[in-house]
Amino acid sequence: MPPSPAPDFEAIYREHFAFVWRSLRRLGVREADVADAAQEVFLVAHRRLPEFEGRAKLTTWLFRISLNIASDHLRRAHVRREVTDEDRLAGEVSDALDPEGHHSRHEGLALLEAALGSMSLEQRTVFVLFELEGLTTSEIASTLELPIGTVHSRLRRARQLFEAFIARRTPAFSLVAREST
Numbered sequence: 001m002p003p004s005p006a007p008d009f010e011a012i013y014r015e016h017f018a019f020v021w022r023s024l025r026r027l028g029v030r031e032a033d034v035a036d037a038a039q040e041v042f043l044v045a046h047r048r049l050p051e052f053e054g055r056a057k058l059t060t061w062l063f064r065i066s067l068n069i070a071s072d073h074l075r076r077a078h079v080r081r082e083v084t085d086e087d088r089l090a091g092e093v094s095d096a097l098d099p100e101g102h103h104s105r106h107e108g109l110a111l112l113e114a115a116l117g118s119m120s121l122e123q124r125t126v127f128v129l130f131e132l133e134g135l136t137t138s139e140i141a142s143t144l145e146l147p148i149g150t151v152h153s154r155l156r157r158a159r160q161l162f163e164a165f166i167a168r169r170t171p172a173f174s175l176v177a178r179e180s181t
Contacts, residue, residue: 008048012058016112017042019059020066026128027070028115040069060143063133067125074121115165119158126151127158 020041021034029037044065052061116124125144128134137155141148 009049009147012045012049012062014040016059016062020062023066023128025113027124027134028117029070029073030119033073037066037073038045038071041065042059044069052126056143060135063129064143066085071121111121111166111169114169115162120163123154123158123161126154127162129158130155 016039020038022035023043023168024034045062048065052058065128085119116128117171119127129140129143135143137148137151140146140155141151146153
């Protein structure tokens with residue numbers, strides 16, 4: 001049986017650009033750097049596309065590349081002594097939102113970015129994949145090539161950090177969290 005043809009790069013780019021952009025932002029790449037980082041992700045993907053065997057989902061493969069690029073950007077920011085959490089997560093805002101809704105959404109996104117910024121890259125990665133991207137812990141373990149126990153412990157710690165961070169900044173959340181325990 002002849003080998004299956006490599007996926008069309010342009011189609012991959014069009015279909016997964018938003019996913020890569022969102023992943024890079026959630027992994028801590030500054031808004032000012034995310035366009036360059038996304039370009040790097042797709043340059044790597046284009047170069048490695050012939051090697052892609054399809055054993056993992058395409059999004060899993062792209063996330064792994066994004067994680068490596070984000071890690072490089074964060075490391076270089078440290079060398080340049082940049083503060084990587086100074087920007088706020090910029091989101092597309094629906095025109096249907098009223099000014100108060102727009103403000104609430106902006107505050108929520110800023111709070112999410114700040115909470116993610118309080119985690120190590122390892123914790124943030126697991127948290128983003130599980131809570132925001134909807135992967136299972138088994139899929140995360142496979143994607144990151146980690147033991148399942150490591151994924152569980154990082155996720156548990158990331159959730160604790162997230163809840164503590166949010167509780168410190170929003171008194172109503174603190175009250176709800178105490179009532180649910």
